[in-house]
Amino acid sequence: MKKTFAIATLAAATLMGAVSFASAQDLPSVEDTYKDIEATFGVVPGHFKSYPPTGVAGAWAMTKGLVVDPANKLEPKVKSLIGLAVAAQIPCQYCIWLETKFAKVAGATDEEVAEAVAQAAYVRHWSTYLNGMQVDFETFKTEFGGD
Structure with a gap:
């Protein structure tokens, strides 16, 4: 295994x-x-x-x-969950399949796999909105505490 x-x-x-x-x-x-x-x-x-x-x-x-x-520095489970999140956004069916398999082999639960994919969707959602609306980046940074 x-x-x-x-x-x-x-x-x-x-x-x-x-x-x-x-x-x-x-x-x-x-x-x-x-x-x-x-x-x-x-x-x-x-x-x-x-x-x-x-x-x-x-x-x-x-x-x-x-x-x-x-x-x-990153544990295999964390690496695979990151890889899965990226693969879901690319999308890469090979990577999704492999990273899901290896995340589970490394101890990830179905809930952790789902959360990693949802996290990717969340970031993609707001990236689409913020960029599409051309939200001012300096204002955005200021609203969240600056540099």
């Missing part, structure tokens, strides 16, 4: 289009990248195999850093 959680989180992070800014000469070869992915997750997911060879090492470096680095 831990392996499945890791693979899904990896897939979701990659599918959300994150980009690594490391230079090509600092990155391992495609073959070494695949070996590292397999050593980490037990499999090289298809979306990594289909990723452009010139970008797969950078995509893996970013994904590995955000998903499995022990220095990360």
